[in-house]
Amino acid sequence: MTARVGVTGATGRMGREVIAAVNDRDDCELAFAINRSPDGQSVGGTEIEPAADFETLLVDREPTVVVDFTGPESAREYASHCAETNVAFVTGTTGFDADDLEVLAAASDRVPVLRAPNFARGVQALLNVVGEAVRNLPGYDVELVETHHNGKRDAPSGTANRLLSEIEANGEFAERTHGREGDSPREAGEIGVHALRAGDITGEHEILLAGNHEEVRLTHRAEDRGVFAAGAVDAAVWLAERDPGRYEFADVISE
Numbered sequence: 001m002t003a004r005v006g007v008t009g010a011t012g013r014m015g016r017e018v019i020a021a022v023n024d025r026d027d028c029e030l031a032f033a034i035n036r037s038p039d040g041q042s043v044g045g046t047e048i049e050p051a052a053d054f055e056t057l058l059v060d061r062e063p064t065v066v067v068d069f070t071g072p073e074s075a076r077e078y079a080s081h082c083a084e085t086n087v088a089f090v091t092g093t094t095g096f097d098a099d100d101l102e103v104l105a106a107a108s109d110r111v112p113v114l115r116a117p118n119f120a121r122g123v124q125a126l127l128n129v130v131g132e133a134v135r136n137l138p139g140y141d142v143e144l145v146e147t148h149h150n151g152k153r154d155a156p157s158g159t160a161n162r163l164l165s166e167i168e169a170n171g172e173f174a175e176r177t178h179g180r181e182g183d184s185p186r187e188a189g190e191i192g193v194h195a196l197r198a199g200d201i202t203g204e205h206e207i208l209l210a211g212n213h214e215e216v217r218l219t220h221r222a223e224d225r226g227v228f229a230a231g232a233v234d235a236a237v238w239l240a241e242r243d244p245g246r247y248e249f250a251d252v253i254s255e
């Protein structure tokens, strides 16, 4: 079955890439692309429609799945509308709070919902190995540095938060320390977290483990946003045929 994809945040950095990825493939087609202030814009020949028309487009254009890279408030609203109209929902948006996540969970009772803070396959591999590295190096100091473009809103990145959860689940750590300033020597067991924002850097995550006169660095660097878009569209095509529920990008990759 050809997945029919609706794209939100269509004029954003990621929305543009998702439109290009959908248009490049044979296993899916674009149902619509929306943005809150389209101003007659088009992206790669695709007309961008107003986000205010989202509910109507969900009915009239019969998408099977929506791909969302916007912001937390809009993503939760889009997810609820998808749940009402029986359309699967993939979101790469980051920066959700607990309330937002409850709304997404409620949507997943009615339709398939897949949320991933990073759709790069290399990040999935990094998530698979970081826990093992931490388990193998008990007592080593851990620091995480993430670097992104100067337009990014949330910090630490969604990927950093996911990596931190994995690190904490696999070792004995006291607390996260976000940056350091003044007289602030490192405490035993803390995890240092550092968010750099500069230029148009696509996205970099590095975990440093140091102790015993040695250091290990695990680094992922995305060189092009097309990597994220390709993963998100793989997820969309896969999700369009699933039952209602909550899914992760790891589920897509493992099949």
Ligand SMILES: NC(=O)C1=CN([C@@H]2O[C@H](COP(=O)(O)OP(=O)(O)OC[C@H]3O[C@@H](n4cnc5c(N)ncnc54)[C@H](OP(=O)(O)O)[C@@H]3O)[C@@H](O)[C@H]2O)C=CC1
Pocket: 008, 009, 010, 011, 012, 013, 014, 015, 035, 036, 037, 051, 069, 070, 071, 073, 074, 091, 092, 093, 094, 095, 116, 117, 118, 119, 120, 151, 154, 158, 228
């Ligand atoms: N999971 C992954 O692999 C990746 C996730 N991301 C995440 O995706 C999200 C978007 O990133 P990026 O494309 O760089 O951001 P941009 O700011 O470039 O684009 C965001 C788009 O969403 C729209 N938007 C933002 N807020 C709202 C809102 N409240 N209601 C309706 N539309 C809204 C913007 O519209 P307008 O033009 O009107 O402002 C814009 O079109 C971020 O959360 C980012 O962290 C990014 C890359 C990869």
Ligand SMILES: O=C(O)C1=N[C@H](C(=O)O)C[C@H](O)C1
Pocket: 094, 117, 118, 148, 149, 152, 156, 157, 158, 159, 160, 202, 203, 204
């Ligand atoms: O905003 C971005 O650009 C990115 N956001 C995601 C995140 O917050 O982890 C993924 C990627 O690093 C790019």
